[in-house]
Amino acid sequence: MNNVTLRNQVVDFDAAVELMDEDIREQLHAEMVPCGEQEFLDAYIEAHAKKYNEEFTV
Numbered sequence: 001m002n003n004v005t006l007r008n009q010v011v012d013f014d015a016a017v018e019l020m021d022e023d024i025r026e027q028l029h030a031e032m033v034p035c036g037e038q039e040f041l042d043a044y045i046e047a048h049a050k051k052y053n054e055e056f057t058v
Contacts, residue, residue: 004038006045011058013037019058020044024051 002013017025024047032040048056 002037004041006041006058007055009058013041016041016044016056016058020056021048021051024048 003010004013004016006016024044028040028043028047032043045056
């Protein structure tokens with residue numbers, strides 16, 4: 001289990017990935033890898049908010 005922080009809450013990174021928008025996730029993967037899991041999640045949160053105008057939740 002790889003833990004990351006989402007709005008001051010510790011969550012499992014793999015569980016968060018399962019809930020991500022596939023298009024956003026794949027775009028960020030192509031642009032950012034290699035990177036750390038927390039860095040990836042932080043970028044995803046920002047991209048999710050821009051696309052959906054809401055916070056990403058797990």
